[in-house]
Amino acid sequence: xxxxxxxxxxxxxxxxxxxxxxxxxxxxxxxxxxxxxxxxxxxxxxxxxxxxxxxxxxxxxxxxxxxxxxxxxxxxxxxxxxxxxxxxxxxxxxxxxxxxxxxxxxxxx
Amino acid sequence: xxxxxxxxxxxxxxxxxxxxxxxxxxxxxxxxxxxxxxxxxxxxxxxxxxxxxxxxxxxxxxxxxxxxxxxxxxxxxxxxxxxxxxxxxxxxxxxxxxxxxxxxxxxxxxxxxxxxxxxxxxxxxxxxxxxxxxxxxxxxxxxxxxxxxxxxxxxxxxxxxxxxxxxxx
Numbered sequence: 001x002x003x004x005x006x007x008x009x010x011x012x013x014x015x016x017x018x019x020x021x022x023x024x025x026x027x028x029x030x031x032x033x034x035x036x037x038x039x040x041x042x043x044x045x046x047x048x049x050x051x052x053x054x055x056x057x058x059x060x061x062x063x064x065x066x067x068x069x070x071x072x073x074x075x076x077x078x079x080x081x082x083x084x085x086x087x088x089x090x091x092x093x094x095x096x097x098x099x100x101x102x103x104x105x106x107x108x109x
Numbered sequence: 110x111x112x113x114x115x116x117x118x119x120x121x122x123x124x125x126x127x128x129x130x131x132x133x134x135x136x137x138x139x140x141x142x143x144x145x146x147x148x149x150x151x152x153x154x155x156x157x158x159x160x161x162x163x164x165x166x167x168x169x170x171x172x173x174x175x176x177x178x179x180x181x182x183x184x185x186x187x188x189x190x191x192x193x194x195x196x197x198x199x200x201x202x203x204x205x206x207x208x209x210x211x212x213x214x215x216x217x218x219x220x221x222x223x224x225x226x227x228x229x230x231x232x233x234x235x236x237x238x239x240x241x242x243x244x245x246x247x248x249x250x251x252x253x254x255x256x257x258x259x260x261x262x263x264x265x266x267x268x269x270x271x272x273x274x275x276x277x278x
Binding site: 001012039047055065068084093 | 114121124128129131132137141147148151155158159162163167170175178182183186188200201203205207209211215219220224225227228229234236237241242244245250253257260261263265267268274
């Protein structure tokens with residue numbers, strides 16, 4: 001199967017995430033769309049690692065594993081990001097009693 | 110069309126349909142459940158690409174831990190379809206058009222690439238197994254691995270400090 005299928009799948013997934021961030025006003029849904037974009041990048045990294053493994057695997061057997069280690073680190077960073085981000089959303093809900101991002105148009109107060 | 114291709118198309122439809130329903134559905138709880146479907150489909154893609162370790166980590170971290178955290182926060186705030194903030198109709202159209210043009214530009218730019226038809230290794234290759242990934246992770250990437258533990262610690266402390274009620278600061 002050519003790499004283009006995975007490239008276009010990841011592009012579509014990323015674009016859906018971008019549209020969600022632009023269109024929705026609910027802070028939690030915006031956050032979930034950011035997760036979608038991260039997953040599109042992860043999927044593409046794994047697909048490229050398998051592409052290079054097919055080509056270079058005979059000469060450098062472990063070279064393509066780097067991409068999968070990167071995906072692992074992206075998941076680590078995403079988990080840390082979600083914990084902090086949801087804490088911020090909880091604090092915002094406590095102050096404004098809403099998760100509408102339109103209330104967050106200024107940093108002061 | 111062999112079994113691998115059928116699986117690929119099935120998982121792709123599941124992924125994109127779930128992602129679309131995350132954006133479309135009004136109720137945040139439904140959005141989260143569709144996002145779980147999307148993450149399971151992406152895990153299926155990882156299995157298809159023979160990256161079993163990442164598939165398992167994806168299920169545990171994303172579909173397990175992160176989505177439970179999202180559901181917990183949504184149910185803590187008692188959000189439902191009625192509490193959906195009102196939105197501008199024009200903003201919806203403009204956002205959709207902007208995102209679609211991003212997709213158009215990306216597809217048009219990537220379609221002409223030389224390497225776009227390179228084959229991909231499905232169902233075989235053993236770089237995604239835990240044994241090989243662990244060897245790479247603990248030889249070449251042991252320093253970033255330790256740094257990520259510091260990142261987790263700081264994220265944990267930051268989450269506690271941010272979410273705590275301000276009493277005496």
